[in-house]
Amino acid sequence: MAESAAPLMTSLQAIVGDFHVITSAVDTAPYVTDWRERYRGQARAVVRPGSTAEVAAVARVCAEHGVPIVPQGGNTGLCGGATPHAGGDEIVMQLSRLNRVRDIDTENATMTVEAGVPLAAVQHAAAEAGLLLPLSLAAEGSCAIGGNLSTNAGGTAVLRYGNARELVLGLEIVLADGRVWDGLRGLRKDNTGYDLKQLFLGSEGTLGIITAAVLKLFPRPQTSATAWVAVKDVAAAVRLLGVVRQALGDRLTGFELISADCVTLTRAQFRALPDPLPGHHWYVLLQADDASANSPLLAQVEAALADCLSDELARDAVIAQSEAQAAELWNLREHISEAQKREGPNMKHDISLPVSRIAAFLARAKEALDTALPGVRYVVFGHLGDGNLHYNLSAPVGVPSSTFIEQTSRANRIVYDLVAELGGSFSAEHGVGQMKRTEMERYKAPIELELMRRMKRALDPHGILNPGKVL
Numbered sequence: 263m264a265e266s267a268a269p270l271m272t273s274l275q276a277i278v279g280d281f282h283v284i285t286s287a288v289d290t291a292p293y294v295t296d297w298r299e300r301y302r303g304q305a306r307a308v309v310r311p312g313s314t315a316e317v318a319a320v321a322r323v324c325a326e327h328g329v330p331i332v333p334q335g336g337n338t339g340l341c342g343g344a345t346p347h348a349g350g351d352e353i354v355m356q357l358s359r360l361n362r363v364r365d366i367d368t369e370n371a372t373m374t375v376e377a378g379v380p381l382a383a384v385q386h387a388a389a390e391a392g393l394l395l396p397l398s399l400a401a402e403g404s405c406a407i408g409g410n411l412s413t414n415a416g417g418t419a420v421l422r423y424g425n426a427r428e429l430v431l432g433l434e435i436v437l438a439d440g441r442v443w444d445g446l447r448g449l450r451k452d453n454t455g456y457d458l459k460q461l462f463l464g465s466e467g468t469l470g471i472i473t474a475a476v477l478k479l480f481p482r483p484q485t486s487a488t489a490w491v492a493v494k495d496v497a498a499a500v501r502l503l504g505v506v507r508q509a510l511g512d513r514l515t516g517f518e519l520i521s522a523d524c525v526t527l528t529r530a531q532f533r534a535l536p537d538p539l540p541g542h543h544w545y546v547l548l549q550a551d552d553a554s555a556n557s558p559l560l561a562q563v564e565a566a567l568a569d570c571l572s573d574e575l576a577r578d579a580v581i582a583q584s585e586a587q588a589a590e591l592w593n594l595r596e597h598i599s600e601a602q603k604r605e606g607p608n609m610k611h612d613i614s615l616p617v618s619r620i621a622a623f624l625a626r627a628k629e630a631l632d633t634a635l636p637g638v639r640y641v642v643f644g645h646l647g648d649g650n651l652h653y654n655l656s657a658p659v660g661v662p663s664s665t666f667i668e669q670t671s672r673a674n675r676i677v678y679d680l681v682a683e684l685g686g687s688f689s690a691e692h693g694v695g696q697m698k699r700t701e702m703e704r705y706k707a708p709i710e711l712e713l714m715r716r717m718k719r720a721l722d723p724h725g726i727l728n729p730g731k732v733l
């Protein structure tokens with residue numbers, strides 16, 4: 263590749279200003295380590311462009327110098343996708359200065375936002391306009407919308423509104439050579455050739471840099487019901503899902519499964535959190551919402567749960583009596599990942615299965631893992647309504663976490679082979695990053711991998727964008 267006349271750093275500083283090219287080890291440290299502190303890399307610099315034009319200019323300079331770019335939003339990803347490699351030849355492109363809500367079109371029910379806006383701020387802006395951006399996840403205060411779209415994030419309202427990719431109408435993309443594709447269309451119908459935006463959604467920064475997006479907005483719920491339900495077992499939770507869906511239709515927004523061990527672990531780290539129904543093994547946290555203020559939703563949720571209690575699918579249930587109580591219940595759910603992080607290293611499996619096979623998976627996986635890793639502790643929770651489990655494993659009592667995680671490859675084989683056998687996926691919503699490249703090789707069909715590699719070569723022939731991630 264032809265070397266540009268000006269040295270790399272001088273060019274980068276000329277584009278974004280000296281202050282936004284960070285090179286000291288102390289200052290780059292937070293950007294070269296992932297949220298779980300599982301991956302630590304090095305970078306020539308962390309570069310913070312403040313506009314699409316600056317992103318494009320930085321990409322052009324990097325292409326000229328053959329310097330790889332690791333795009334980064336809120337750095338809350340759980341697969342090491344936003345962490346540079348150890349070699350130190352990449353730059354981290356930190357996008358949080360792209361922080362404007364460019365437009366809200368209430369009649370079209372869309373908003374145009376820049377990639378670096380934190381998800382919570384996007385939700386807030388939509389709410390101020392009287393509408394709802396339904397993407398919601400525990401990291402929403404820290405993650406950025408560009409990161410959400412690049413990982414095709416899921417979260418707690420997928421059952422009703424779909425994954426991040428289903429909320430996008432248009433994208434603005436900076437390509438590997440620095441050219442800009444303005445695809446910021448707010449159209450719900452547009453059959454003019456290939457749907458290019460879908461390539462970039464979920465591609466984890468390997469095909470293009472998302473600088474802005476047009477998102478779909480929805481009516482804000484006027485009536486809500488939140489319930490914490492103790493269920494007999496996981497099979498009962500799956501049947502409860504069917505009953506509640508039948509009763510509520512698409513007003514069922516979220517349906518989360520939480521094991522009693524998750525509650526214990528989370529409350530051990532966050533003592534102020536509630537223990538809504540102690541003494542059971544499995545819980546469901548369900549959320550239903552209606553856009554009408556006069557909805558009989560609460561009565562319908564109560565009736566559905568009463569049926570489930572008399573059928574013994576449910577053992578007990580609490581329905582939140584106020585927004586504050588509902589928030590408390592969600593708080594418990596949303597602190598599980600942070601509590602696990604505080605407890606020490608663990609093995610995470612973000613898997614999906616047909617909902618009908620989840621109970622069988624749990625029974626078979628437990629049998630195999632109890633034999634392979636005696637005493638292993640199961641930290642199982644997730645978005646049951648979407649067939650997505652966070653099937654996490656912690657060290658047996660008395661075994662240091664650092665020793666336990668040496669067994670990760672062995673545990674992964676057991677879990678992912680079974681997931682594959684049952685028709686599931688080894689990555690439901692977190693992506694592949696650098697963590698699950700081995701799984702890509704093992705579980706994806708060769709023809710699928712070949713097509714992905716061809717796309718990568720077509721869009722990024724010199725391997726500038728996030729090399730060594732996904733593929």
Ligand SMILES: Cc1cc2nc3c(=O)[nH]c(=O)nc-3n(C[C@H](O)[C@H](O)[C@H](O)COP(=O)(O)OP(=O)(O)OC[C@H]3O[C@@H](n4cnc5c(N)ncnc54)[C@H](O)[C@@H]3O)c2cc1C
Nearest residue numbers: 335336337338339343406408409410412415416417467472
């Ligand atoms: C406590 C906690 C709870 C979580 N819960 C969920 C959950 O419920 N559902 C879920 O799906 N995820 C969840 N996550 C994972 C994480 O929050 C999501 O993957 C999120 O979408 C990442 O956004 P980010 O801005 O932090 O991206 P980053 O971590 O900064 O980046 C993620 C990937 O996207 C790329 N990227 C970032 N920005 C851009 C851009 N503008 N253009 C191109 N590529 C880009 C990066 O290179 C990297 O490959 C959770 C994480 C935590 C810590």
